[in-house]
Amino acid sequence: EKQLIMKWKGSLNRQGIEEASGAAYSELKRAGIEEKQCLAFRLTLEEILNIYLDGSCEGSALFVRCRKLFGDLEVVIRVNCREINPLEHEDIILGRLLKNFVIPPEYSAQKGSNRLRFVFTLYNTTFKNYVFTWKYVKQQKGLLLFSISAQLFSVIFGILAPIASAGIIRAYTNNKADMVLEIAGALLIISLLKNLFMVISNQGYNHVYTGALSALESDVVDGVLKITTGCIEEKGTGLFIQRITGDTSRIASGYNSIADMFVNILNYAGILIAMFSIDPSIALVTVVIVAVQVFVELFRTKRLFKDDRIFRSHNEQFTGLVGEMVRGHRDIRLLNNEKTFWEELTERINTANEKRLYMQKRSWNLKLFRWETGEFGTFAFIALLAYLIAKGEMIPATALIIYNYYSDISSSSLKTIGSFLDSITDFNISNERVCALLTSAEFPKEHFGNERLDKVRGEITFEHVDFSYDTSVKPGEGRKILQDMSFVINPGETVGLVGKSGCGKTTAFNLITKLYEPDAGKVLLDGKNIKDLTKDSIRGNITVVSQSPYIFRMSVRDNLKLVKPDLSDDEMIRVCRLACIDEDINLLPQGYDTMIGEGGVNLSGGQRQRLAIARSMLRDSSIVLFDEATSALDNDTQARIQQAIDNIRKDRTVIIIAHRLSTVINSDRIFFMQDGNILAKGRHEELLETCEPYRNLAMMDALEENG
Ligand SMILES: Nc1ncnc2c1ncn2[C@@H]1O[C@H](COP(=O)(O)OP(=O)(O)OP(=O)(O)O)[C@@H](O)[C@H]1O
Ligand SMILES: [Mg+2]
Structure with a gap:
């Protein structure tokens, strides 16, 4: 070999x-x-x-x-x-x-x-993870400390309880009824206080938990909003939803566990000291028995850690597809492929659940092993007590106290160690996943420069721009969407961008708005490389009406208010009239207060675009990029959109991607794109004369329009 x-x-x-x-x-x-x-x-x-x-x-x-x-x-x-x-x-x-x-x-x-x-x-080690999360918890340091102290009191009363119980039994066996009552009274008070402090501490922990969780969740959402478009598209929704909703809460409960564990350790220490003062050899035996079980437990969680990560990454794939199922339910139905979708989903469900089953199976086997070892330990412990009593080295009452302590440690305490280790495992994995969202290079963040442009004139320049969506290949390899593209658009100019489907028109918009960055060459705004500009200078000055605008699941009014929170009714109606959508809105059941379905489902394609135009007019920016919907619109709707665009053209730089030449015939210039570059620029008439492919396009267009 x-x-x-x-x-x-x-x-x-x-x-x-x-x-x-x-x-x-x-x-x-x-x-x-x-x-x-x-x-x-x-x-x-x-x-x-x-x-x-x-x-x-x-x-x-x-x-x-x-x-x-x-x-x-x-x-x-x-x-x-x-x-x-x-x-x-x-x-x-x-x-x-x-x-x-x-x-x-x-x-x-x-x-x-x-x-x-x-x-x-x-x-990341557990410690590093705690450091990462500490900033969310520390806002409630005081409350955390208070809760831990309350829990400490509860522990102290917990240590006193077995002593009292043993006293009661001793009093019973000695036939002293009044003493039984006295000690029982003391035990009652001890137990009442123990419970009271336990609840107080838990209430405190809950507050700490909730506060930390809210802070963490909002921070993660903020982080996700900064991740580049390319990365979000590549990873899919499932991953983000799981990490924002599931993993964050696991992190927060991890903090509770450590507080819990801290107090528990004190509890064991207290009990062991109590035992040690009664009989050192017994304390030693207890330590050995517990240590063996802790060791097994550690081994179990180490495995659990590996298995759990695998399970979660599969679970993410399942949730992602569920999201697509809900969003794409119409297409699934219309393609009549519920069955294929269901099969794919079922497969993912099964895989994820099998991973979980495997994880649980291994975990339970080791749990069983730990319990059975524990039973042998208990047997040995009882035998030792019996031996000491028989030899006359211990009286039964003492044995009873020790036995009470032992059962406390070996049952409840070990259970807490187990669940503590489980939640630490959870905590670490979740932390790793959330931390990655915020800091890892696997989730690159958008970067902006710090040069500000307050008043943008609206000049847009491409200088030898190369671009490819495929980031896994090195620059210079793979399919280029844009290749050596150069142009200058003057302030106030209206430019129509036409070309075959898939030739890279929308992509050019994506580069102007810096959703993506060019592999080579420069994109300039008013002569400044947009790489050096702040986010507000770019996106605050450019309005995009995209090809399939996303309308949120809110009322029409709220969708518009998203852009301008202090929107007045007059202004709202004014822009909707300009966008030629006012009439349509008035026909909706509750007018401007009608709820729009997710993604704008109860609006037609043309209405959605006009509402998006209205939304963009509210922004009053000096550059408007309009990406015409691909779906063929009827002549009336087309005319309305045309009117809406004409209404925004004044004093602005406007680029219109059009699928019908009629939309752009009146533009100052038309850019004809082919194979990731601009083949020809000029007025409609000029292009008809000079550019053969454009002439063909115009002919096709005319044929279509005349039916
Ligand atoms: N997010 C993306 N990731 C990877 N490839 C993409 C992405 N978006 C577009 N592409 C690819 O880039 C090419 C250009 O797409 P683009 O959306 O710019 O075309 P377009 O000119 O706007 O077409 P249409 O007229 O149909 O809207 C297409 O071939 C497409 O496959
Ligand atoms: Mg497009």
Whole structure:
């Protein structure tokens, strides 16, 4: 068997990454793998490690091991002694590695099943996670402290209770009824106080929990709104919904657990001290019995941690599809493909649930093991007490107190350790996932410059712009959507943009608004590179009426108020008239107060666009980008939209993407796009004369319009 093993240890920083990937490169090369392959591997490894570095684990201990057998390349990467898990990052990392790294045939397994295993793990330790969350909890530091103290009191009363119970039994056996009553009274007070303090502390924790959760959730939502469009589109909704709604609450409850655990540890310490003062040997035996169980418990949660992450990433895929099902329910019905959709969904449901079942199965097996060990421990403990009583070294009452303590530790306390470890596992995974949303390079944020443009004249310039949506390929490779595109649009000009479907018109808009950034070249606004401008300077001055505008599930009025919170009725009606939508709105059951369905479902395509035009007029910006709906509109609606556009044209720079030439015939200039570039610019008449493809387009258009 041909085998190659490479190991590298060092520190996770830029230099370490360079060295590690360099070492992997030369090792693979020495094994006789093609230069190109080695290089691909090196680059991918570098990229992966950089993702972890950007996840702020600078200086962590890094360990890389590549092992190569026939047809089986195994790369193990450990950061801080933890392996990096493949499944979580399957799509981004493994996918990229598989794309770049083709296993040479001489290494492929005999059965033709070459396997590439990639083991990857988390970069954050529990402690780091607590540091991350602390800023949300610390706003209620006082309350947290108060709750912990209340819980402490409850613990102290809990330690006193067994002593009192033993006293009662002793009094019974001695036939002292009055003493029984006295001690029972004391026990009553102890128990009442214990419960009272417990509830007080829990109420406090609930407040801390709620406060921290709200702060965290709103922070995460804020973070998600900053993630680039490209990334959100690539990842899909499920991931974001799960992380914003589910993982945040797990993080908050993780904090409660640690407070709980802190008090519990004090409880055990108190009980052990009490036991120790009665009989050291017994205390020692207890420590051993408990330690064994804690060890098993730790082992269980370590496994649970791995399994749970796998389960959750599958669950995300399920939720994502559910979201699409709800949003796309019309299309699903009309395509008559409920069945296929249902099958796909069922498959995802089954996979996710199988992962959960597997996780629970392993967890229960280990729980069973722990319980059974515990039972043996109890047996040994009772036997020891019996032995001591028989030898006359202990009186039964003392044995009873000790036994009470023991059962307290071994049952309830171990259960809390178990659930504590469970919620810490939960906490860590959730933290990792939420933290990634906020800080990791896997979720890039939009970046803006800090140059401000207060009054925009409205000049838009493209200088040799190249663009491709595919970020996984290196610049210069892959399909380019825009290629060396250059133009200048003057302030106040109206430009029509026409060209075949898919030629990149909407894409050009996406670059002007900086939803995406060019791979090469520059986009300028009033002569300033938009890379250097602030967000408000760009998006505050550009209004887009998109091809399929999103109307929110609110009343018509609220949809408009979203843009201008202090909107008056007069102004609202004025813009709706200008946008030629006023009449349509008045026909709705409750006029301006009619609720619009999700995504604007109870409006027609043309109405939706006109409402979006009204929305855009409220912004009163100096640049308007209008992306005409692709769906063919009837002549009347077309004329209304035309009118609406003419109403906004005055004193503004307007770019209109049109699918019918009639929409743009009156523009100052028309740009004819083809294959990601502008083939010709000019007035309609000029283009008819000079540009053959444009002439063809005009002819087709005329044919269509005349039926
Ligand atoms: N978010 C995206 N991710 C990846 N590829 C995309 C994305 N949006 C568009 N594309 C691709 O880019 C190309 C140009 O799309 P674009 O939306 O700019 O076309 P268009 O000219 O506006 O077409 P239409 O007239 O049909 O609206 C298309 O081939 C499309 O496949
Ligand atoms: Mg388009």
